[in-house]
Amino acid sequence: MTDYADQRYYGVGSGRFNTPDPSTGVRMAAPSTWNRYAYVHGDPINFHDPGGLNEASPDGYCAAEYTYEECFGVGIGGGGGGGGGGGSFVGRGPDPNWQTGAQVKKNVDAWDALILAALVAGQARQQDEPGFRYVRELRVVDDCLKRQALGGSAVRRRTYQAVDQFGDPYAAAGLTISEHVHVQSGELTGLDSTWHVNNYGMFQDVLTKGAGPDTTEFQQFTASNVSGLNSFGSVSVMVYDPANPNGPYFGTLGITLRQHDVFINGSDGKIGGKPRYCDTPDM
Amino acid sequence: MRQIAVGMYLLLILLLTGCSAAAELVPRPGRLEIVERINRADLVVVGVVEAEQTVRAGHRNETSESMPLQLMKVNIRVEGLIKGSYSAEQLAFLYFRATGAWDGPAPNLLAPGERDIFYLIREGDLLRATNDVYSSHTEVVTGRHNVQPEVSDARVRETITRLLLLPGDGLDVTRYVASLYIEASNAIDIVGKSRTADILRSLLRNSDSRIRGRACILLAEPPLNERGCLENLLRDAQISSEDRERATALSRRP
Numbered sequence: 001m002t003d004y005a006d007q008r009y010y011g012v013g014s015g016r017f018n019t020p021d022p023s024t025g026v027r028m029a030a031p032s033t034w035n036r037y038a039y040v041h042g043d044p045i046n047f048h049d050p051g052g053l054n055e056a057s058p059d060g061y062c063a064a065e066y067t068y069e070e071c072f073g074v075g076i077g078g079g080g081g082g083g084g085g086g087g088s089f090v091g092r093g094p095d096p097n098w099q100t101g102a103q104v105k106k107n108v109d110a111w112d113a114l115i116l117a118a119l120v121a122g123q124a125r126q127q128d129e130p131g132f133r134y135v136r137e138l139r140v141v142d143d144c145l146k147r148q149a150l151g152g153s154a155v156r157r158r159t160y161q162a163v164d165q166f167g168d169p170y171a172a173a174g175l176t177i178s179e180h181v182h183v184q185s186g187e188l189t190g191l192d193s194t195w196h197v198n199n200y201g202m203f204q205d206v207l208t209k210g211a212g213p214d215t216t217e218f219q220q221f222t223a224s225n226v227s228g229l230n231s232f233g234s235v236s237v238m239v240y241d242p243a244n245p246n247g248p249y250f251g252t253l254g255i256t257l258r259q260h261d262v263f264i265n266g267s268d269g270k271i272g273g274k275p276r277y278c279d280t281p282d283m
Numbered sequence: 284m285r286q287i288a289v290g291m292y293l294l295l296i297l298l299l300t301g302c303s304a305a306a307e308l309v310p311r312p313g314r315l316e317i318v319e320r321i322n323r324a325d326l327v328v329v330g331v332v333e334a335e336q337t338v339r340a341g342h343r344n345e346t347s348e349s350m351p352l353q354l355m356k357v358n359i360r361v362e363g364l365i366k367g368s369y370s371a372e373q374l375a376f377l378y379f380r381a382t383g384a385w386d387g388p389a390p391n392l393l394a395p396g397e398r399d400i401f402y403l404i405r406e407g408d409l410l411r412a413t414n415d416v417y418s419s420h421t422e423v424v425t426g427r428h429n430v431q432p433e434v435s436d437a438r439v440r441e442t443i444t445r446l447l448l449l450p451g452d453g454l455d456v457t458r459y460v461a462s463l464y465i466e467a468s469n470a471i472d473i474v475g476k477s478r479t480a481d482i483l484r485s486l487l488r489n490s491d492s493r494i495r496g497r498a499c500i501l502l503a504e505p506p507l508n509e510r511g512c513l514e515n516l517l518r519d520a521q522i523s524s525e526d527r528e529r530a531t532a533l534s535r536r537p
Binding site: 146147148150151155157168169171179181186187188189193195198199200202203204205206207208209210211212213215217219255257279280281282283 | 350351380381382383384385386387388389390392393394418421422423424457458461462464465466467468469471472504505506
């Protein structure tokens with residue numbers, strides 16, 4: 001039994017499309033587009049395809065496998081420059097926290113190379129192995145200011161939980177989350193951290209200006225599971241931040257570290273202008 | 284008069300040698316899991332931070348010239364000795380922390396008044412944290428406990444787990460319940476799933492519904508997967524709507 005789904009036929013019994021996607025959007029840098037029998041790159045939770053030829057996100061975010069140019073447009077730069085409280089991150093318009101040019105191109109190319117490996121190990125397996133799980137998103141489960149200052153500066157701590165495609169915590173022992181950082185201005189102690197998630201899939205990222213200058217940076221996360229049935233290579237993951245007024249989904253976090261505030265995607269994390277101090281310990 | 288002069292002289296010698304020893308300390312930046320800290324520590328104590336001051340600023344880390352470090356001295360009031368030998372009620376130790384802008388795993392930050400488990404190593408006459416720059420202590424949000432020094436590694440681990448999971452004196456229940464996900468995960472790392480589940484089961488009899496509810500959720504969630512308590516929990520009229528929602532979802536799992 002088949003249903004016609006506007007542009008192609010869907011096998012109800014098999015749960016698969018029987019004819020390939022007629023759209024021409026195959027991109028080498030986006031391996032999930034290679035599978036012409038998939039629907040919205042195998043991520044129906046975050047994307048939909050009302051016309052049958054393109055995916056569109058209900059939240060307007062840009063899939064991480066797109067290049068910067070595809071996602072935000074070519075030659076659009078600067079904007080607010082991540083000035084804390086600055087531009088919107090919603091939709092496919094230019095992201096004001098990224099700048100165009102060689103620096104971004106280099107980062108994006110490296111990013112795409114990571115994602116290339118993900119398809120074969122990840123999304124293709126998702127089609128063929130019913131038990132396969134992958135990290136759909138990093139959910140912000142706590143966002144607070146620590147009572148301890150560093151060099152007199154505010155310290156913000158975000159607790160993330162890796163969540164699989166079913167919405168459950170992803171807590172595999174072999175799961176690591178890596179942070180890829182591009183410092184646009186100022187300076188940062190240490191770069192590109194890696195975390196092992198805890199037994200409930202959680203990890204914490206701590207941010208502060210410390211005694212250094214004001215700093216603006218951009219951050220992206222990848223997930224990698226090195227062991228077990230659900231092993232996969234380095235895959236880019238979105239951040240789901242339900243409390244962010246410009247959110248909730250972000251592929252790139254634009255961060256500004258200042259003396260009294262840490263802005264993440266335009267939000268200082270305060271509620272009604274008042275800081276919420278951390279009431280849980282560091283991991 | 285002469286006794287005072289001798290005393291002052293001895294104090295001066297002590298201060299000078301102490302400062303000199305501190306000046307020779309080499310930073311050891313690194314991240315250590317709790318179990319590694321326990322294993323490496325000569326001394327494990329639970330105590331409250333009384334004061335913290337900078338001993339030396341502007342130190343550069345040999346392994347990363349871009350990382351400016353600061354040598355800090357922390358004074359704590361010892362509430363209990365868990366591993367090693369130490370008899371005084373006060374204790375001071377040293378650690379290096381980064382001072383520049385930071386984005387990453389928790390750095391080593393302390394605030395006066397907070398209660399922590401400290402993992403310390405002896406270096407000459409000094410005590411220092413097992414590791415620098417990154418967090419080297421474990422905050423205790425369960426209130427005050429009476430602890431005894433333990434000899435075996437297994438008993439040390441058990442004591443630390445009980446400090447992290449079981450309510451003590453002066454408990455802030457809201458904070459405790461909010462922290463249980465983190466502490467249960469730590470407990471699994473320290474004593475394993477089986478013992479962690481034992482301790483969580485003991486919380487199912489707690490008089491506070493918030494504690495009962497969260498303990499049951501933690502038992503039912505992966506990786507412990509013990510759903511036996513869910514039925515009772517869902518009959519408990521006092522549990523929070525958040526715990527009820529989660530318990531309902533967990534009880535429907537195949």
